[in-house]
Amino acid sequence: MGTNILKSVWLKNRLGVLLVGMSFMLPGTAMAAMEFLSIADNAVIMYNAPSLRADKLFIASRYLPVEVVVNVEDWVKVRDSGGSLAWVEKKSLSTQRYVIVTVPLADIYQSADINVQRLFQAEENIVMEWLDSDVVGWVKVRHRDGQVGYVKVSQVWGS
Numbered sequence: 001m002g003t004n005i006l007k008s009v010w011l012k013n014r015l016g017v018l019l020v021g022m023s024f025m026l027p028g029t030a031m032a033a034m035e036f037l038s039i040a041d042n043a044v045i046m047y048n049a050p051s052l053r054a055d056k057l058f059i060a061s062r063y064l065p066v067e068v069v070v071n072v073e074d075w076v077k078v079r080d081s082g083g084s085l086a087w088v089e090k091k092s093l094s095t096q097r098y099v100i101v102t103v104p105l106a107d108i109y110q111s112a113d114i115n116v117q118r119l120f121q122a123e124e125n126i127v128m129e130w131l132d133s134d135v136v137g138w139v140k141v142r143h144r145d146g147q148v149g150y151v152k153v154s155q156v157w158g159s
Contacts (some may be wrong), residue, residue, distance in 0.1 A: 035068040036130075036158050037078070039068035040094035046086035056085050065098045065128045070128030072132060081157035097130035099151075099158035106156060108149035112138035119149040133159055 020141070039060045042118050047054040050072055058067075066078035074090050101122045110117045112135035120143065122128065128141040131148065137148045139159045153159055 005133045026059075035094045035113070036065055036097050037068060037076075038062075038066065038096055038098045039064040039088075039092060040096075041092050044092045046078075046088055048086065050087045054087065058082075060086075060088070065100055065127070065130075066093070067158075097126050097158065099130050099141060099156035101126045101128070101129060101151075101155060102157045103155045106151050108141065108143070108147070108151050110149060112140075113148040119147055122151070128156075130159055 039062055042062045044060045044062075046057045046060050048057050049055070060080075062147050063116050064080065066080055068076055069079055069085065070077040071090075075087050076090050076092075076093060077085060077087050079085050081102060101124050104124050106122045106124075106126075108119050108122060110119055122143065123153075126143075128143050128151075131140040131142055133153075135150070139153055139156060140148065141151055141156070142148045
C-alpha cells in the first residue's frame with residue numbers, strides 16, 4: 001500500500017509540474033513585450049515611491065529612455081539603462097521613443113549592414129531618437145543633428 005501512495009503522490013506532483021509548465025504555452029499567456037517611453041520634460045524628479053512626498057532619488061533629463069515596470073494610476077515605475085528603478089509621474093512621460101548608447105563608441109551605418117558605409121559614431125550615453133526596429137538585430141535611429149542610420153541593438157538600450 002505504501003508503494004501505491006508514493007506512485008499517486010509522484011503522479012500528482014508530475015501532473016502539477018506538467019500543468020504549470022503548460023500554462024505558459026496557452027493562448028493569451030505569452031509574455032508581454034517590453035514597453036519603452038521617454039522623459040518628456042527637462043529636469044524630471046524621480047521618486048522612490050509613487051508620491052510627491054516620497055524621497056527624491058535623482059533628476060532625469062528630457063528624452064531619457066525608460067522601460068515601464070509598473071503602471072499605477074498617475075504614476076509609472078520605470079527602469080533606466082543602468083537598471084535603476086524609480087517612480088515618475090505619468091504626465092512627465094512621452095510615448096516618443098529614444099535609445100541610449102551603452103558602449104564606448106557605437107557605429108551608425110547607412111543601412112542595417114556592417115559592410116556598408118558607416119555614417120558616424122556616437123559616444124556612450126548619447127541619446128538618439130528611435131525610428132524603427134524593422135530589421136532583426138538593428139535599430140533605425142536619428143541623431144539630434146538630423147542624421148539617420150542604423151545601429152546594432154547590442155550597442156544601445158531602449159529598443
